[in-house]
Amino acid sequence: MGIITVLWEKWTEFKRDFYKITMAAMVSPLMYLVIFGLGIQTTSHGEPYLNFLIPGLVAMSTMTGSFSAVAQNMSVQRLYEKALDQIMVSPTPLWQFILGQIIGGSLRGMYAGGIILLLTMPIRTGLVFNGLSFFIMFLNGTVFSTIALVLSFLAKSYTDAPRYTSYIIMPMSFLCNTFFSTDQIPGGFRQAVALLPLSQASGMIRSIAMGVPEGILPGCMLLLAYLLVFSLIAVGFIYRKKTL
Amino acid sequence: MIELKDLTKRFGDFTAVDHLNLTIRTGEFLGLLGQNGAGKTTTISMMSTVLLPSEGRILMDGVPLTRKASREKRRLSVITQEYSMRQDMTMSEAMEYQGRLYYLSRKEIRQKTQELFAFTGLTDFKHRTVRHLSGGMKRKLMICRALMTEPEILLLDEPTAGMDAISRRQMWNLLRRLHSQKLTILLTTHYMEEAQYLCDRVALMEKGKLDIVDTPGHLIEELGSFAVDIPAEDTLQSRYFADRDAAIAFLSQAGKEAVLRNTNLEDVFVERIGRGIG
Numbered sequence: 001m002g003i004i005t006v007l008w009e010k011w012t013e014f015k016r017d018f019y020k021i022t023m024a025a026m027v028s029p030l031m032y033l034v035i036f037g038l039g040i041q042t043t044s045h046g047e048p049y050l051n052f053l054i055p056g057l058v059a060m061s062t063m064t065g066s067f068s069a070v071a072q073n074m075s076v077q078r079l080y081e082k083a084l085d086q087i088m089v090s091p092t093p094l095w096q097f098i099l100g101q102i103i104g105g106s107l108r109g110m111y112a113g114g115i116i117l118l119l120t121m122p123i124r125t126g127l128v129f130n131g132l133s134f135f136i137m138f139l140n141g142t143v144f145s146t147i148a149l150v151l152s153f154l155a156k157s158y159t160d161a162p163r164y165t166s167y168i169i170m171p172m173s174f175l176c177n178t179f180f181s182t183d184q185i186p187g188g189f190r191q192a193v194a195l196l197p198l199s200q201a202s203g204m205i206r207s208i209a210m211g212v213p214e215g216i217l218p219g220c221m222l223l224l225a226y227l228l229v230f231s232l233i234a235v236g237f238i239y240r241k242k243t244l
Numbered sequence: 245m246i247e248l249k250d251l252t253k254r255f256g257d258f259t260a261v262d263h264l265n266l267t268i269r270t271g272e273f274l275g276l277l278g279q280n281g282a283g284k285t286t287t288i289s290m291m292s293t294v295l296l297p298s299e300g301r302i303l304m305d306g307v308p309l310t311r312k313a314s315r316e317k318r319r320l321s322v323i324t325q326e327y328s329m330r331q332d333m334t335m336s337e338a339m340e341y342q343g344r345l346y347y348l349s350r351k352e353i354r355q356k357t358q359e360l361f362a363f364t365g366l367t368d369f370k371h372r373t374v375r376h377l378s379g380g381m382k383r384k385l386m387i388c389r390a391l392m393t394e395p396e397i398l399l400l401d402e403p404t405a406g407m408d409a410i411s412r413r414q415m416w417n418l419l420r421r422l423h424s425q426k427l428t429i430l431l432t433t434h435y436m437e438e439a440q441y442l443c444d445r446v447a448l449m450e451k452g453k454l455d456i457v458d459t460p461g462h463l464i465e466e467l468g469s470f471a472v473d474i475p476a477e478d479t480l481q482s483r484y485f486a487d488r489d490a491a492i493a494f495l496s497q498a499g500k501e502a503v504l505r506n507t508n509l510e511d512v513f514v515e516r517i518g519r520g521i522g
Contacts, residue, residue, distance in 0.1 A: 005344040009330075012337055082328035089292045090345035091318040094311060239311050242296045243255070 002092035006100025007107075013073070014108070025065055025112035029057045030119060036179065047210075054120050054127060055206035056178035058113045059140055063198050065112025066141035067148045067169055068161075070105035074152035075161040084244060094238045098149065102231065105145025106138050113137045127209040132216065136208075139223045140201035146230035153237040153244070177202035197226050245270050246291070246309075246397065246428070250300035253286050253452075260286040262452035263300065268397075268430055273423045275439035276432045278449035279517060284432040285325055287449075288401045291430070292322040304397075318346065321395035325402045325432075327382045331375040335366060335385055338374055339392060346393040353392075360388035379406050387418070397428045404438060416442060436510035446509065450517050463512045471507045474498050482511060 014021060037050040077083040087097050117129060151164050176182070176198035185193055193199055200219040207214045238244070251264040261283040268274050276284045289295040291302055293311045302309040304316045329338055336357060343353035361367040364384040374382065383403065390398060400419075404412045412435075419442055423429055433439055439446050440460045448455040456463070468484030470491035475481075483498075484507055485491035495504050 001347060002345075005341070008344060009341055012333065016332065077330070081331050082324065082326050083330045085289075085292065085294045085322075085324060085328040086342070087345065088294045088311065089317060089320060089322050090342075091314040091347070092345045093314055240296070242298065244294060 002096025003100040003103065005092060006097055007104050010069070010100075010104035010108070014111075021108070021111075022115065024068070025061060025115050026119070028064075029061050029112075029116050032057060032179075033116075033120065048125070050120075050123065051125050051127060051210070052181075052206070053179065054116065054125060055209040056202045058116045058129075058133075058137065059198060059202040059205050060173050060178045061116050062106075062109040062113040062137045062140045062201070063144045063172065064109075064165075064169055066105040066109030066144040068165065069108035070101055070145045070148035071152050071161045071164055074101065074149060075155045075158045078152060078244065079155060079158040088244065095235055098231065098234050098238060101149055102142050102145045102227075105148065106141030109141030109144065110134065110137050113141075128211055129205075129209060132213070133205050133208050136201055136204045136216075136220070136223075139220060139227070140197060143197045143201075143223050143226045143230070146227055146234055149234040150230050150237065153234065153241065172196060172198045175199075177206070195222070197223055245305055246430075247303040248287070248291075248300070249303065251287065251290060251297050251302065252299035253283070253290060253295060254298045259452050261290070261297075264449075264452070264454055266447055266454060266457065268428060270428055271426045273419075273429045273431070273442055273444045275443035275446040276430060276449060277436070277439055277446055277513060277517075278432075280434075281451075282449040282517075283452040284449060285401055286452075288322065288324070288399050288430070288432060291399055292320065292324075293317065318393075319396040320399065321390035321393055321397070322399045323386050323390050323401065323403050325405065327374075327379075327386065329374055329382075329386065329389070332373060334371050334373055335361070335377070336370045338385060339389060342389045342392055348393070356392045357388070360391060364388055380408070380411055383407065383411075387415075391422075395427070398422065398430070400429065400431045402432055402434065404433065404435065412438070436508065436513055440509040448513065448516055455516055460509050460512075464507050464509065467507055467512050467515060469507050471505050471511055472498060473503045473505065475501050484511065484515075 033053065037053050042049045074084070087094070152161065155161065175185070175193050176196050178198070182190055182194045182199050200222050204216055204219045246268040248264050248266040251261055252259065253261040264283070264287060276287060278284050286295060290297050291309070293309065296311070304319070307313065307316055309316050330341065333341065339357040340353050343356070348356070361370055364387065366381065366384055366388065369377070369381065374385065377385065383406070387403070404415050407415065416438065419429065419431070423442070431439070431443065443460060445457055445459050446463070447457040468486045470485045470488050472483045472485070472491055472495050473480055474483070483494060485494065491504055495502050
């Protein structure tokens with residue numbers, strides 16, 4: 001029930017800010033597509049670079065869409081509007097609130113990823129996006145929604161949300177298998193980057209898109225592990241943090 | 245009944261509330277008074293579980309009030325000092341959100357929103373975004389939101405702060421009406437006349453500690469029901485008398501600028517809490 005309430009709240013926000021949300025989800029991936037995919041035409045592993053880029057952009061958009069939907073919103077609600085107090089006082093179980101935020105954030109991420117798919121639909125790539133791709137997009141979104149929740153509980157000021165984007169989301173966008181394969185990163189650092197959730201999500205979505213799904217089970221397990229760890233931290237915060 | 249037992253809240257080295265022991269009886273209207281920084285808002289925040297106590301606990305009819313205590317929280321409504329609500333929602337959406345958080349049906353939400361908006365004169369503004377409301381309207385919306393869930397216990401943190409005189413009187417009338425319906429109310433306020441007019445008992449807090457809990461009438465009586473104000477060059481001194489004749493006798497010797505009046509709760513507050521103020 002509490003989950004539905006949070007999803008309703010997210011839905012009203014989505015309806016109200018539809019154009020803003022859609023534009024924000026479109027602009028930077030579209031730029032990347034134009035510059036790297038169409039402007040600088042090249043190949044990767046014998047395939048047009050666009051075929052490498054599109055699955056990475058889908059995963060990246062899922063990440064940024066989910067993260068920003070939760071991080072900004074929650075930081076403002078907690079620190080500026082004090083609207084989180086309304087939730088804390090209410091009888092809605094707080095774990096349901098957390099779960100609603102995670103699902104709602106992930107759906108917003110899927111919307112952002114879906115926009116990339118729509119934008120690239122006219123381009124003949126032969127890439128495959130199926131139910132499994134959407135499941136991984138959803139899973140990726142839940143991971144980054146949960147990370148955003150944890151960070152928004154740690155934020156000291158509502159201006160911290162854009163900082164988190166600069167320190168976490170932006171480096172991940174560039175390093176984690178979006179624009180180039182993690183294989184090209186020097187050893188040691190490569191293994192660390194490959195374990196990050198976006199690298200996993202990009203890799204899985206790309207392998208499905210290329211028609212040769214590989215590493216799906218371990219990849220999903222790793223994403224689930226991230227989801228579990230950050231969910232537990234978020235739930236721990238909301239129930240136990242002395243000063244929210 | 246709500247019991248605060250050894251309730252303590254520390255922020256680093258600063259103790260905002262220090263081993264507070266207080267009982268709010270069922271159906272009682274209790275005022276929590278104190279200077280800025282006395283710990284009133286921190287106490288309300290702990291009672292609404294927004295803050296967790298560093299020590300001590302809160303019991304509602306013997307059941308600990310925690311963030312997990314959904315059944316107990318269902319009985320509570322809080323009107324915070326700040327406008328704690330989503331600023332980008334319309335008033336109707338803000339009400340629906342509250343109703344959903346308290347598991348009300350959509351029909352109930354619609355009906356109660358209509359009633360409460362009509363009662364507070366907000367009907368014409370129901371589609372207005374919270375961000376674009378005046379302070380007084382936001383305060384009214386918070387009242388609607390709190391009453392929508394038909395609470396048994398109402399926690400009010402300076403609900404009339406910033407209100408004009410007429411709105412304040414309307415609020416007082418509303419609170420008296422709610423109290424007559426056996427609602428338990430805890431009110432923090434800076435306005436002593438408000439506490440004197442509304443509260444069955446008042447608790448005076450000073451630097452996080454409880455100074456005294458008693459009825460306004462008894463506190464006034466203890467100080468002396470009659471006051472004589474003697475204006476000096478840059479101060480106003482008051483003397484208190486239990487007996488009217490003694491006050492009049494003092495007045496006749498005190499000079500022609502001295503004034504006789506009834507003692508009020510503000511005198512009690514200044515004498516007990518404001519001792520040593522210039």
